[in-house]
Amino acid sequence: MIQPREQVELQPFNTLALPSRARWFAEVRSVEELAAAAAWATTHDVPLLLLGGGSNVVLAGDWPGLAVRMASAGKRVVADEGETVLIEVAAGENWHALVQWTLAQGFEGLENLTLIPGTVGAAPVQNIGAYGVELASCLVSVRGWSLVAGREEELPAAACELAYRDSIFKHALRDRFVITSITLRLSRHGRRVTDYPALREALLKLGIEPSRASAVDVERAVRQVRQSKLPDPDQLPNAGSFFKNPLIPHAQYQALRRQWPALPSYAAGPGQIKVPAGWLVEQAGWKGKRRGAVGVHAEQALVLVHFGGGTGADVLALAAAIQADVQARFGIALEIEPRLYGDVTAAVAKAER
Ligand code: FAD
Ligand code: NAP
Numbered sequence: 001m002i003q004p005r006e007q008v009e010l011q012p013f014n015t016l017a018l019p020s021r022a023r024w025f026a027e028v029r030s031v032e033e034l035a036a037a038a039a040w041a042t043t044h045d046v047p048l049l050l051l052g053g054g055s056n057v058v059l060a061g062d063w064p065g066l067a068v069r070m071a072s073a074g075k076r077v078v079a080d081e082g083e084t085v086l087i088e089v090a091a092g093e094n095w096h097a098l099v100q101w102t103l104a105q106g107f108e109g110l111e112n113l114t115l116i117p118g119t120v121g122a123a124p125v126q127n128i129g130a131y132g133v134e135l136a137s138c139l140v141s142v143r144g145w146s147l148v149a150g151r152e153e154e155l156p157a158a159a160c161e162l163a164y165r166d167s168i169f170k171h172a173l174r175d176r177f178v179i180t181s182i183t184l185r186l187s188r189h190g191r192r193v194t195d196y197p198a199l200r201e202a203l204l205k206l207g208i209e210p211s212r213a214s215a216v217d218v219e220r221a222v223r224q225v226r227q228s229k230l231p232d233p234d235q236l237p238n239a240g241s242f243f244k245n246p247l248i249p250h251a252q253y254q255a256l257r258r259q260w261p262a263l264p265s266y267a268a269g270p271g272q273i274k275v276p277a278g279w280l281v282e283q284a285g286w287k288g289k290r291r292g293a294v295g296v297h298a299e300q301a302l303v304l305v306h307f308g309g310g311t312g313a314d315v316l317a318l319a320a321a322i323q324a325d326v327q328a329r330f331g332i333a334l335e336i337e338p339r340l341y342g343d344v345t346a347a348v349a350k351a352e353r
Contacts, residue, residue: 002026002036004066013069014054015117015233018312020342022049022067029072029092031152031180034145038178041066048147049341050178052091052119056126056239060312060342070121070178075101078183086140088183091121095128099219108190108215109138112199115226117233117240121179125169126337127162131222132193136162140183148176164268165244165337192218198225229299237306238297242319243277243334256330277334278302284325294318313347316340 008025011017024046028034041048046065051057072092079086085107089098095118099110112133122128123135124142139157146153155177161168169177194200194210202221203210213221231238248256253273257263260283268274281287281301288298293310295318297303304315323334 002028002033002040004037004040008067010051010054010059010063010067013051013067014057014059014239015237016058016239016306016312016315017233017237017308018059018306018310018315020059020062020312022063022065024066025069026066027069027071031072031145034068034070034072034178034180035150037066037068038145038147038150048175050175052122053094053117055117055233056122056338058239058312058315058336058338058340060316060340060344060347063341070119072121072180074181083189084185084187086183086185088181089120090181091119091179093120094118095120095123102186103216103219106188107186108188109133109184109186111215111219112193112222114219114222120182124160124162124167124179124182126165127160127167129165131196131199134162134164138184138186140185142179142183143181144177144179146177152180153177164247164274170339190215194218231297231299231303231305236297237308238303239338241277241302241337242304243281243302243322244337245274245277246280246332246334247272247274248332249273252331260330275332276302280326280330280332280334281322284322284329286322286325291318291321296322311347312340312342313350316344316347 004024004026006024008022010020010022026037028037048065049063049067051067051069070092072090075087075089075093077085078088095116098120099114102110112131113128116128124139128135141157142155142160144153192213194213199221200210202225203213206221208217247268250271250273253265264276264279266274278301286296287301289296292314294306294314297305304318319336326332326334
């Protein structure tokens with residue numbers, strides 16, 4: 001049995017600190033409580049909003065249904081395979097705390113993913129990634145509650161359609177499957193990924209040759225780089241990178257490069273080139289710009305920030321203005337990374353009036 005609370009303010013539960021009142025709200029700590037919450041929403045015929053740490057959502061207006069916050073806890077080694085271990089972790093666990101715990105146990109593989117806010121359960125949703133490593137590199141399987149079948153199901157990683165900041169949970173299983181735990185395979189003697197220039201520089205600054213860095217060294221270096229350029233949501237509310245890095249066809253890249261010789265690029269699979277969205281936003285003149293209660297971070301053009309007193313509509317109106325400028329200048333449509341909730345069109349129209 002769960003007894004949702006009525007009229008709960010979600011501002012403390014999203015890292016952009018956007019105001020949004022949930023008609024109903026419940027925290028769930030187990031699969032049974034989750035199942036009860038899902039049944040409650042069905043019985044009362046209200047939509048479900050699932051929240052982890054709220055670090056990848058934009059809440060545009062109030063939520064007319066039941067907001068459910070995943071708060072389940074627990075992690076355990078389920079198999080010791082010698083060189084590798086399998087660990088199962090509950091969805092409500094904090095991701096960064098998990099990274100610290102694995103390194104303290106001598107388990108390697110998550111060091112590049114340190115300091116990513118949010119919960120373990122949300123990690124497969126966008127296949128979290130940073131500094132050349134994605135969750136996909138160690139995800140074995142996902143357990144969850146199927147809102148369609150009304151039972152627990154297990155999906156092997158191969159069925160999760162993990163891709164660049166993407167997965168089946170943003171498409172076919174969107175709003176249909178709640179992840180309750182994940183299983184990861186970590187290594188006792190992993191291979192380091194240290195080829196991102198900022199990471200290499202940070203290691204060298206610490207007096208560590210990148211090819212000899214330990215997993216603990218890499219975690220420390222990534223943490224230092226992130227702390228130096230990313231705003232801490234507790235100090236300056238934000239949702240991390242607001243736009244995905246566009247993947248464009250090779251021919252389009254060549255044409256752009258003729259016009260913009262400094263355009264940075266990275267290979268991204270057959271025929272595709274990854275272009276840093278932050279560079280496009282900066283070239284379009286948005287870095288450090290403020291529009292009322294919201295703005296573009298001065299150190300990192302990909303991060304939109306909320307100075308206080310604003311709404312989701314203000315954030316989305318700013319995002320729309322940036323998208324229009326980037327489209328006009330480069331012919332590239334920037335895709336918003338966080339998930340949007342509420343009546344987005346109405347909210348933006350209101351903010352632009
Ligand atoms: P939420 O924001 O609560 O939810 C995100 C989406 O996932 C929602 O649609 C929600 O319904 C869904 N969801 C949440 N939990 C579950 C579940 N258990 N089952 C099914 N669906 C669920 N991301 C990166 O990939 N790399 C980074 O380096 C990175 N850096 C960041 C830095 C900052 C400062 C911030 C604010 C964000 C950053 N992010 C990064 C984005 C974000 O932290 C991740 O996407 C994170 O995994 C979101 O977790 P969350 O628990 O906060 O999810
Ligand atoms: P950065 O180091 O300034 O690099 C800018 C962009 O170039 C990054 O987005 C990265 O793509 C790409 N890049 C750099 N070196 C690369 C290489 N060797 N190979 C392939 N791509 C390369 O980036 P940053 O903004 O400070 O972020 C650092 C890392 O943390 C990135 O991996 C980024 O994705 C991650 N991050 C993510 C979020 C989020 O909310 N999603 C927020 C903060 C940081 P990728 O983004 O594809 O790695």
